[in-house]
């Protein structure tokens with residue numbers, strides 16, 4: 728079954744990495760195909776005609792788009808090592824937070840990272856802090872290592888941008904540090920645990936490749952969604 732599984736992605740995308748993490752946690756083999764977002768392949772346009780974005784997972788010829796939808800599909804199709812909680816209420820709560828991360832937190836943190844102080848940066852940071860405080864509270868509330876408990880789960884995977892990309896961009900590219908120890912000790916500890924885990928080590932893109940990529944984007948003034 729796994730032989731007929733293909734993931735279309737790009738290396739630096741946190742959304743694509745979410746899916747790669749989920750597949751790795753399930754121990755499922757698949758073929759990975761790198762696309763080029765500057766010159767999208769006819770295959771991508773055919774497989775995801777609505778959004779024209781990666782990731783797209785193709786299972787037995789049938790495409791599934793949107794990273795969180797894909798992860799839920801993976802979790803249902805290969806139920807061992809579940810990523811979402813088993814209890815229906817806990818599942819609903821996990822979906823709530825994953826959606827909050829996607830709809831609110833990622834956008835606010837991305838915008839803040841690329842907004843220098845004095846150029847709208849202060850207000851953007853304040854907005855991001857307010858949202859991150861909710862996640863900080865969630866980790867502290869259960870005194871948990873991960874949002875999923877003792878191990879990495881659906882919400883951790885959904886929050887992968889915060890653990891790796893946001894820190895590298897802030898520290899190495901723009902100098903706008905959002906996730907600091909003084910303000911967000913639980914999130915910083917979570918990020919360290921995540922990046923130091925076997926899944927994080929294998930599936931977060933290398934700093935040596937990511938930092939020049941974002942520096943070039945900054946130099947070309949081509950940062951999207953800011």
Ligand SMILES: N[C@@H](CCC(=O)N[C@@H](CS)C(=O)NCC(=O)O)C(=O)O
Nearest residue numbers: 740742764779780781782793794795
């Ligand atoms: N909501 C989507 C977001 C995916 C997304 O934004 N992918 C980016 C790469 S990081 C993309 O394909 N961008 C191409 C475009 O915007 O045209 C998901 O969760 O899969």
